[in-house]
Amino acid sequence: MPVSKSPRKPVRERILETACELFYREGIQNVGIDRIVAESGVAKMSLYNHFKSKDALIEAFLRQRNQQWRDWFVVRVEERSADPKQRLLIFFDVLQEWFESPNFRGCAFINATVELANPNHPGCQVALDHQLAVYQYIFDLVKAAGIVPAEPLARQLLLFVQGAIVIAMMQDRPQAATEAKSAVITLLDGLTN
Secondary structure (H helix, E strand, C coil), X not given: CCCCCCCCCCHHHHHHHHHHHHHHHHCCCCCCHHHXXXXXXXXXXXXXXXXXXXXXXXXXXXXXXXXXXXXXXXXXXXXXCXXXXXXXXXXXXXXXXXXXXXXXXXXXXXXXXXXXXXXXCHHHHHXXXXXXXXXXXXXXXXXXXXXXXXXXXXXXXXXXXXXXXXXXXXXXXXXXXHHHXXXXXXXXXXXXX
């Protein structure tokens, strides 16, 4: 009896999946269209039928990464506690989990912003949208915890998050999340005392 092969993923999905993996692992500037075409197993014309340019592919990569990362992150935080103040601390536990993953190479959005170096690039706008969404999540947790004024604390916590990400990547130190969490505990204790 013949063995049926599993259906191949749609062309657009294969291109985007390959680009996502390569851009995150090796950097946007280090990966060309020819490499993506070769590794995804599609014709160059097929790639351009789905994405007008490399810039459009970069934007799609960042949009997909944004959605996947945020979905994963929020679920991991919220499944550990329903208490908003605890979630502010759990935030850093989940960051450490991410930092310890074998394929961690920093924040795709920070990396892309540095690599693209053009604030008008559509990928830079997606990166900014991602950062604003992370800030909004933090702000919502601070507000739900009843800490006022919420905005200054949310901005400070975003600094701790971004700083921990950069240190974890640059110094290969996943414990940067734990160190940031300790500083946040001190900050929160100072607000409630």
